[in-house]
Amino acid sequence: MHIELKYGNRKLQGEIPFDAQLLQPCIPPPAENPALQVHRALDRPLAVAPFEQIFSAGERVVIVTSDITRYTGSEIYLPILVERLNACGIADTDISILIALGIHRPQTEAEHRKILGPLFGRIKVFDHACDDPAQLVELGETSAGIPVAVNRRVVETDRVIVTGTVGFHYFAGFGGGRKGLVPGVAARKTCMASHFSVFNKAPQTGKHPQATAGVLDDNPVHHNLLEAARMVRCDLLINTVLSPQKEILGVYAGELEAAHLAACEQVQDLYQPRTERVDLAIISSGGEPKDINLIQAQKALDYGCRAVREGGTIVLLAACRDGFGHEHFYPWFDYQDLAQFEAALRENYQINGQTAHSLLSKARRFRVIMVSEFDAEITARMGMEKARDLQQAIDMAHANLSSMPKTLVIPDGGLVLPHQFVKVKTFADPA
Structure with missing residues (x-):
């Protein structure tokens, strides 16, 4: 064989x-071309106002997107986002892209080109640095005492769009959604503290049984990430679901949790x-x-x-x-x-x-x-x-x-x- x-x-x-x-x-072929899927999701975002009502002329917008370790379809949806922001009266000079590195290494120029596609050289792009105090702003603590500090670009701007893709995650349940912000653009201490709950509280008792792939209910890591992410402004989330061939099978836009959960359901089904x-x-x-x-x-x-x-x-x-x-x-x-x-x-x-x-x-x-x-x-x-x-x-x-x-x-x-x-x-x- x-x-x-x-x-x-x-x-x-x-x-x-x-x-x-x-x-x-058993993956069905994409129902329509990827650009149409992106436009359709932006036309009918989940649990938020229509796109054109969220963004106004003259506002500064930061778009958060994943690094090279996670293909998301960014070279397809980022240009569409910029096009629609331009149509709202927002100039290229007021738009920037922040790569959600978490604790990963910085990206090379070639990797920036791959992530941004035709936007490279047109829209400013920055790598998050989790250990650079000059880049970070303290936001306080979660109910579990997790210190939350994030990249100041997502704090000192008018609007934030978070993007990414959704798949299973081996202890956060699913990737995407809140992970674009925490750990994506969070300080190292925030990343570590929010992920520590993968373990049961008592010593030598191993992993929490709900901190596993495909589970969000009662998953302490997921709940920590979501609560921390909610301390950061997110005006719109865009998450894709991909085929094994990296085709876009689904695009979900809307409120941070609502759009993420809709994408998680498709991943679980497929x-x-x-x-x-x-x-x-x-x-x-x-x-x-x-x-x-x-x-x-x-x-x-x-x-x-x-x-x-x-x-x-x-x-x-x-x-x-x-x-x-x-x-x-x-x-x-x-x-x-x-x-x-x-x-x-x-x-x-x-x-x-x-x-x-x-x-x-x-x-x-x-x-x-x-x-x-x-x-x-x-x-x-x-x-x-x-x-x-x-x-x-x-x-x-x-x-x-x-x-x-x-x-x-x-x-x-x-x-x-x-x-x-x-x-x-x-x-x-x-x-």
């Missing part, structure tokens, strides 16, 4: 010597295919930007492991051309005992440390064979085994399994959240 899976900007091929099932969403538990899952993170670095790529492992029995085997394809994604990620693997690891995080919480803890905990529950740009020593330090390519990974997995293991192939692991327990079709079955 021949398979071909995305890896960075290319595809890897392999032969599976036994039956396999394919787990992928990207939770049913499956049964298997012995082996072969997972592609989905290529770039889903596997641009390990912090992004590990989400595919978090989602895909739900379809694998305890102690089963996972092959993970993640090129990670940008390495780990942050310099503070890999040093956390100095903690090889998970209890000590958790204790250290509770003492000095870091988002990247929590991500590292999540990765190591899964590497202890499953045998994980990774195809990436990391060498064997680094891969082993993270609890996984190194394979040079897809075929070697398949061969390594097969050697430790029965002759006919239940096997699942997940081509877009960074998008798909397996849902138990209905048998899926075989890889060779016609669509």
Whole structure:
């Protein structure tokens, strides 16, 4: 059985010597061209006034959008936003774009060009810097005592538009929405404090059960992010829902929470295919930007492991051309005992440390064979085994399994959240 899976900007091929099932969403083609979808959403925003009543001539507008690690369709919707702002009497010189880096690295000029599309060189663009006091304004604390400080550009302006895309998030439930503001344009201390509630309050009791992918109800991380984000002005939210081929399937505009929840519903409808538990899952993170670095790529492992029995085997394809994604990620693997690891995080919480803890905990529950740009020593330090390519990974997995293991192939692991327990079709079955 021949398979071909995305890896960075290319595809890897392999032969599976036994039956396999394919787990992928059933995605309809886009109902209309992307520009029409954007205009239609702006014509009928959810729970806010019509676009032309929100914005007035002479106002200054900041548009917040995602960095290169999250493709959103920005090169399509940003020019339409600027066009409609111009029609309201707002000049290009009064519009700026703020890249919601959170705690990520600054963008290169080439990345700015990719994000802004035809607007590059026409509209001012700035990268958020979470550690620069000159860029930050203190807004107070949430009811949970979380200190909220954000980029002063979204405070010292007349109007704010927040944009992004919605998909599953491994502990905030869903991406998009409030995350464009917190952690997107928040201070590091705000990012850390709002994410710390991923853990239960009592020491050594692990993650909060509701702080998981696809869950917003009673999710403490989501509620912290939303309350903090509501302390920042947001006049309009625009969120997209994308296909695995990065086509725009839906555009939702409106109030911060209302538009986000509408997009989350479409993601849940499209990207939770049913499956049964298997012995082996072969997972592609989905290529770039889903596997641009390990912090992004590990989400595919978090989602895909739900379809694998305890102690089963996972092959993970993640090129990670940008390495780990942050310099503070890999040093956390100095903690090889998970209890000590958790204790250290509770003492000095870091988002990247929590991500590292999540990765190591899964590497202890499953045998994980990774195809990436990391060498064997680094891969082993993270609890996984190194394979040079897809075929070697398949061969390594097969050697430790029965002759006919239940096997699942997940081509877009960074998008798909397996849902138990209905048998899926075989890889060779016609669509």
